[in-house]
Amino acid sequence: MTAQIKKLANCIRFLSIDAIEKAKSGHPGLPMGMADVMTVLYKDFLKYNPKDPKWFNRDRFVLSAGHGSMMLYAILYLTGYKSMTIDQIKRFRQLGSETPGHPEYNLDYGIETTTGPLGQGVANAVGIAFSERIRASKYPDIIDYDTYVLAGDGCLMEGIAFEAISFAGHQKLSKLTLLFDDNGITIDGKTDLSISVDHEKLFESCGWGVLKIDGHNPKEIHKALSEARKQNEKPMAIFCKTIIGFGAPNKSGTEAVHGSPLGKDEAGLVRKNFNWPYEPFEIPSDLKQAWEEMSLRCMESYTSSLQKLNQISAEQKDHLQTQDKREIHLNLDVDFPSAKLACLEAKDMATRKCSEIVLSDLFKKVPELIGGSADLTGSNNTLIKGMQIIQADRPNGNYIHYGIREHAMAGIMNGLALDGSLIPYGGTFLVFSDYCRPSIRLSALMGLKVIYVFTHDSIGLGEDGPTHQPIEQLMSLRLIPGLNVFRPADLVETAEAWHCALQEKDKPSAIVLSRQNLPQINHWRQENRTVSGAYIISGSLIQSQYTIIATGSEVSLALAVQENLKKLGFKGTVVSMPCVNYFESLNKPEKEKIIGCNELPKFVIEAGVSIGWTSILEQNVTVFGVDDFGVSAPKDDAYSYFQLTPEDITKKISKSLNN
Ligand SMILES: Cc1ncc(C[n+]2csc(CCOP(=O)(O)OP(=O)(O)O)c2C)c(N)n1
Numbered sequence: 001m002t003a004q005i006k007k008l009a010n011c012i013r014f015l016s017i018d019a020i021e022k023a024k025s026g027h028p029g030l031p032m033g034m035a036d037v038m039t040v041l042y043k044d045f046l047k048y049n050p051k052d053p054k055w056f057n058r059d060r061f062v063l064s065a066g067h068g069s070m071m072l073y074a075i076l077y078l079t080g081y082k083s084m085t086i087d088q089i090k091r092f093r094q095l096g097s098e099t100p101g102h103p104e105y106n107l108d109y110g111i112e113t114t115t116g117p118l119g120q121g122v123a124n125a126v127g128i129a130f131s132e133r134i135r136a137s138k139y140p141d142i143i144d145y146d147t148y149v150l151a152g153d154g155c156l157m158e159g160i161a162f163e164a165i166s167f168a169g170h171q172k173l174s175k176l177t178l179l180f181d182d183n184g185i186t187i188d189g190k191t192d193l194s195i196s197v198d199h200e201k202l203f204e205s206c207g208w209g210v211l212k213i214d215g216h217n218p219k220e221i222h223k224a225l226s227e228a229r230k231q232n233e234k235p236m237a238i239f240c241k242t243i244i245g246f247g248a249p250n251k252s253g254t255e256a257v258h259g260s261p262l263g264k265d266e267a268g269l270v271r272k273n274f275n276w277p278y279e280p281f282e283i284p285s286d287l288k289q290a291w292e293e294m295s296l297r298c299m300e301s302y303t304s305s306l307q308k309l310n311q312i313s314a315e316q317k318d319h320l321q322t323q324d325k326r327e328i329h330l331n332l333d334v335d336f337p338s339a340k341l342a343c344l345e346a347k348d349m350a351t352r353k354c355s356e357i358v359l360s361d362l363f364k365k366v367p368e369l370i371g372g373s374a375d376l377t378g379s380n381n382t383l384i385k386g387m388q389i390i391q392a393d394r395p396n397g398n399y400i401h402y403g404i405r406e407h408a409m410a411g412i413m414n415g416l417a418l419d420g421s422l423i424p425y426g427g428t429f430l431v432f433s434d435y436c437r438p439s440i441r442l443s444a445l446m447g448l449k450v451i452y453v454f455t456h457d458s459i460g461l462g463e464d465g466p467t468h469q470p471i472e473q474l475m476s477l478r479l480i481p482g483l484n485v486f487r488p489a490d491l492v493e494t495a496e497a498w499h500c501a502l503q504e505k506d507k508p509s510a511i512v513l514s515r516q517n518l519p520q521i522n523h524w525r526q527e528n529r530t531v532s533g534a535y536i537i538s539g540s541l542i543q544s545q546y547t548i549i550a551t552g553s554e555v556s557l558a559l560a561v562q563e564n565l566k567k568l569g570f571k572g573t574v575v576s577m578p579c580v581n582y583f584e585s586l587n588k589p590e591k592e593k594i595i596g597c598n599e600l601p602k603f604v605i606e607a608g609v610s611i612g613w614t615s616i617l618e619q620n621v622t623v624f625g626v627d628d629f630g631v632s633a634p635k636d637d638a639y640s641y642f643q644l645t646p647e648d649i650t651k652k653i654s655k656s657l658n659n
C-alpha cells in the first residue's frame with residue numbers, strides 16, 4: 001500500500017517538476033514535500049466529485065501556501081477535473097492559461113479561492129468552515145462538509161493567520177483541519193533565522209488540537225487525518241514534518257528548492273532517485289487510472305446529498321447551492337419601509353445611523369446577510385435588534401463578533417462569500433480599512449459580494465484625532481479595481497448604497513459612513529440615483545458658472561457654499577457623487593450631463609486627500625480637501641482648521657470665478 005501511495009505521490013512530484021521546468025519558473029519545493037500528504041488526503045478522505053466541481057456538499061481544500069499552485073493543478077488533472085487538461089499543465093504560468101502562477105478562484109476548475117498572499121487562505125478556510133457551520137445549523141440533514149487548509153511556515157508567520165486561528169478556536173470549528181507543511185524553510189533560509197514560536201503551544205492555547213506526524217509516512221498521515229475527522233470539539237492542526245523538495249538529492253531540505261526550477265540535471269537525478277523512467281508530463285496509465293478512481297468512494301455520498309437537496313423547496317435549494325453570481329432584487333419603494341418612514345421625519349442623523357435603519361429592513365428581506373464587526377458593533381451600527389449572535393454553542397444566527405481582528409474579519413468574510421450562498425458584511429472604522437486591505441483586494445480580485453461597512457469616515461469624527469481620522473483611505477480604496485466605494489450624504493443615499501451593493505452580482509462594496517449627524521437632504525425617491533455614481537442635487541447646468549462636486553458629509557457643506565455664492569450673484573450647480581467608481585464607468589457625454597462641460601470650473605469638496613480628483617474630473621478642477629493628518633479637536637474646529645467651512649470655500653470660489 002505504502003509503495004502505491006509513493007508512486008501516486010510521485011505523479012504530483014513529476015508533473016510539478018516538469019511544468020516548472022518548462023515554464024522556467026515556479027515553486028517545486030512544496031509540491032515535492034507535501035505530495036505524500038495530499039495523496040492520502042485525496043485518496044481516502046477528501047469528499048469531492050471531479051465531474052461536478054461545484055457540488056454544494058463537497059469538502060473544501062484551500063491551498064493557503066499558494067506558491068505551491070502546481071501541486072494543486074497536478075492533483076486536479078490527475079483526479080480528472082475535465083477542464084484541467086495536460087495542455088493546461090504544460091502551459092503553467094503562460095498568458096491565457098488556467099494554470100496561473102498562483103491559484104485563482106475558479107470553481108469550474110476546482111479552485112476554491114485565490115491564494116498567494118500568505119496567510120489569506122487560512123482566513124478564507126476559517127470563513128468556509130464557518131459558512132458550513134452556519135448553514136448546517138439551518139439545514140442539518142443537508143449541509144455537511146469538512147474544510148482542509150494547507151499552510152506553510154510563511155502562512156503561519158503572518159498576523160492574519162493568528163487572528164483567524166484564534167477565532168476558529170473560539171468558535172470551535174471542528175470541521176476545519178489545518179495541514180501545516182512543517183519543513184522549517186522559507187525563502188531566506190531556515191525558519192530559526194526569524195521565528196522561535198512553539199507552534200504546538202500556540203495552536204493549543206487557541207483551542208485547537210494538534211497532531212504531529214512524519215509527512216512522508218502514509219500510515220501516520222492516514223491515522224492523523226482520520227483522527228482529525230473524528231474530532232468534533234475543536235479544529236485540528238496536523239503538523240506534517242516534511243522535507244522541502246523531497247527527493248532532490250542536492251537541493252532538498254534547503255531554500256534553493258523553494259522557488260526556482262530544479263534544473264535539468266537535478267530533475268534527472270530525482271527521476272533516477274524515484275525510479276521514474278517516464279518522459280516529461282507522462283503519467284503511466286495505471287497510475288492515472290488509480291488517481292481517477294479515488295473519487296469513486298464519494299459517489300454514494302454525492303448521490304444521496306443531491307437526493308436530499310431535491311426534497312426541499314426550490315427557494316431553499318437556491319440558498320444552498322454553490323453559485324458564483326447571486327442576483328438579489330430589491331425595490332426601493334417596497335423593501336425599505338423603516339428607512340422610508342424615517343426619511344419623512346427629516347431628522348439630522350449620522351449616516352452610520354442611517355445604515356442601521358436600512359439594515360433593519362434588509363436583514364429580514366435578505367436572509368443570506370451575515371453581519372459583524374471587529375469589536376466596534378455599537379460604533380459601526382451593524383447589529384440590528386432581532387439578529388442572533390453566532391457562537392460555538394449557538395451557530396444558528398446572523399451576526400458575528402469578530403473581535404479586534406480586522407484583517408481576519410475581511411479574509412473570513414471572503415471565505416463566507418466564496419460559494420455564493422451567504423452575503424457577509426462587516427464593520428470597522430474607515431481608518432482601519434488599511435488593516436483589511438490585502439483581503440479587500442482579494443474580494444475584488446475574486447469578484448466576491450462582500451460588504452465593508454466603514455464608519456467614522458473623516459476628520460468629522462472629531463476628538464479622537466489624527467490616528468483615527470482617515471484622510472487617504474477613501475481615495476485609496478477607490479484605486480482597487482472592481483471595488484465599489486460608496487460615501488452617501490444622507491439616509492436616501494445610504495439606502496441606495498446598500499441597494500446597489502446587494503444588487504451587484506460579483507463585486508465587493510465599501511460603504512463609508514459618518515460618525516457625526518448630517519442633515520437629510522433628499523426626499524425618499526423610487527429611482528436609485530446612486531446607480532449613476534453622481535447626480536445634480538441642487539441647481540441646473542443651464543447658465544451655470546460652476547459645479548461643486550461633493551461626497552458624503554461635504555454635500556451639505558457644498559449646498560451652503562452654493563447659497564452663499566448665489567447671494568454674491570454666482571449661479572451654479574451642486575453634484576453629489578456617492579460613488580466615484582460608478583461615475584467613472586459613464587461615457588463622456590453622460591458625465592458632462594451631470595458635471596458640465598470641460599470648460600466649466602469645477603470645485604470638489606471632500607474631507608480627504610485631494611490627489612485623484614483631477615484624473616476623475618479631467619479639467620478645470622480645484623479641490624478643497626485634507627492633505628495632511630487630521631487634528632484632535634471637536635469636529636467643527638477640525639473643519640475650520642482645514643478651512644472646510646462655507647465661508648472659507650465661498651471666498652475662494654468667488655475669488656476664482658472673478659478672475
Ligand atoms: C504576504 C506575502 N508576503 C511575502 C510573500 C512572498 N513569499 C512567497 S513564498 C514565501 C516563503 C514561504 O515560506 P513557506 O510558507 O515556508 O513555504 P516553503 O518555502 O516551505 O514552500 C514568501 C516570503 C507572499 N507570497 N505573501
Ligand SMILES: [Mg+2]
Binds near residue numbers: 152153
Ligand atoms: Mg516552509
